[in-house]
Amino acid sequence: MIRMSSSGGGGYVAGGFQRTMDRALIDDLSRPDAYPLPARRIETLQTHISRLFFAGSRVYKLKKDVELGFLDFTTLERRRHFCEEEVRLNQRLAPDVYLGVVPVTREEGGRHRIGGSGTVVEWAVEMRRLPSGRMLDVLLAAGEIDNGHLDQLARLLVGFHAAARSDAEVAAYGTPAAIAVNLEENFAQTEPFTQGSEPILSPALHGHLAARGRAFLAESNELLERRVREGRVREGHGDLHAGNICFEDDAIRIYDCIEFSDRFRCSDVACELAFLAMDLDLAGFSAFGQFLIRRYAELAEDPDLAALIGPYKEYRAIVRAKVACFAAAGGELPAASAADKRLEAMRYFHLAAEYSLGRPLVLMCGLPASGKSWIAKRVARALDAALYASDVRRRSVVGAGGPVQAAAWGAGAYSAECRALTYDSLLQSTRTALGAGRGVVVDATFGRRAQRAPFVALAQEQNVPCLIVRACADEATIRARMEERSHDPHAVSQADLAVYERAREAFEAPDEVPTCVEVWPDEPIEAVVAAIVEARL
Secondary structure, three states: OEEEEEOOOOOOOOOOEEOOOOHHHHHHHOOHHHOOOOOOOEEEEEOOOEEEEEEOOEEEEEEOOEEOOOOEOOOHHHHHHHHHHHHHHHOOOOOOOEEEEEEEEEOOOOOEEEOOOOEEEEEEEEEEOOOHHHEHHHHHHOOOOOHHHHHHHHHHHHHHHHHOOOOHHHHHHHOHHHHHHHHHHHHHHHHHHHOOOOOOOOHHHHHHHHHHHHHHHHHHHHHHHHHHHOOOEEEOOOOOOHHHEEEOOOOEEEOOOOOOOHHHHEEEHHHHHHHHHHHHHHOOOHHHHHHHHHHHHHHHOOOOHHHHHHHHHHHHHHHHHHHHHHHHHOOOOOHHHHHHHHHHHHHHHHHHHHHHHOOOEEEEEEOOOOOHHHHHHHHHHHHOOEEEEHHHHHHHHHOOOOOOOOOOOOOHHHOHHHHHHHHHHHHHHHHHHHHOOOOEEEEOOOOOHHHHHHHHHHHHHHOOOEEEEEEOOOHHHHHHHHHHHHOOOOOOOOOOHHHHHHHHHHOOOOOOOOEEEEEOOOOOHHHHHHHHHHHHO
16 A cells, blocks of 8 residues: 655547457467468467467467547458558568568358468468577566667668658648647547546646647647758657567568548657667666667758657657556456556656656655565666665675675674765765766665755755655564565675564654655556656656
8 A cells, every 4th residue: 555645735449449459360260270381389469459369480469449539440351451551661661571462261160261262351461589688678677788789779760761752741740739649639539548546647647747748749740840941850760669670680670650630640750769768668678778769860961850759759668658557447457467557657757757747756765675686676667766775785885705704783784884884875975866867775784863954955955856765564574574584695684584673673763754665565667666656756
């Protein structure tokens, strides 16, 4: 349960409809004998607009019978048309991946097949199956990406955009009037998700994001018009995120572009690049995103690019949040998957807000084994903030090495002198990071007002909001965690049960800061970040 104290005071689908894909069709295409090439087993994946079947070396993508306002797949002929468009457009960046459009047929016995001789009931895009382990998001998580890879990607994108369509019809999508249509559609389609018993975002956050988008248009009108005249609006990819980029040995393939909407695919190149930069931010690789933008700007001789990336990142994060909202509310996903999509939407909304809310100072406080370090790491990542932890800093202060040894309260690592040195070191690091423009999360017990006071004063001096997030847990949970930690030779904390009990006796409630968020076990980190965002609106 989240509690925030402050002294300062199925489903909706985008104005359209959605019909469930025929169950017999799904069941039949989940059988290996429904395919022309050998496949031992069939894997399936669905989005809010498509269903994919992975069969051996091939992937077959069917479009759902949906109408979502911004797309209409409600007739067989329209689904065939957009399958053909998907192949045509994706062959620009993945020519040997998109192989063609094939019929899905119902045979005499009633069974469905890919490429059969019976009655055509659907159409599918046929693709070469790409190696999942070579996707950019996977490689990033594995630590196998460096600036050299991003340089290759920047060069590919500069060449792609230079050759892409840029006629008057395309250019019209980059005008302030056209951008306003997209922004207002986002605000209208996400507003219902502020309502109900379990809203995904608050009316205040929705209002903040809408105000930011409208202010961007008002302030950038002249620049946007100039970029239209300079030819910076291109028929791009439209869905450029790390999961759609594959680094194979011989080349980079970028797939799954938007085929169903010219206005979503055609945009200022800054908007396209901002999508990938935003995606890298969310994954915790903002430095790679910054490098990509700088390198692209250099290669494309685009000095105004950087000025537009921030606002366009906000816009792109809201689009991704909206898509996750639709998936959560669509009624086709199992309850657990729908819940995951709700959390995904929250993460994107929070990221959009972070681009404008400015850096905070978050004091992550709590007793030993309360879960504060686990929470602190995830909050710092969500805020793209520096993280400084007392358990780590204490070891450097006392010069500890080798296996962690428990220390009695008031002695060794928990002596008054060591605690003072640790907090002073954390304070100096916080001062440096805030001065450099970064947000900071400080992970420490912060059990006394005197320990918190210098950090609160620093926040006031730097004119940044200071919030306290307090990790809470019941006694049984604390004891169980202490027991588990005592058997872990790699545990960073030296606190044992005796230290916990003394810290609990000495703890002074953090009621001197206007906003304190209390976090209890099993609370999704998205709810914690939501409270931090709401406190700063």
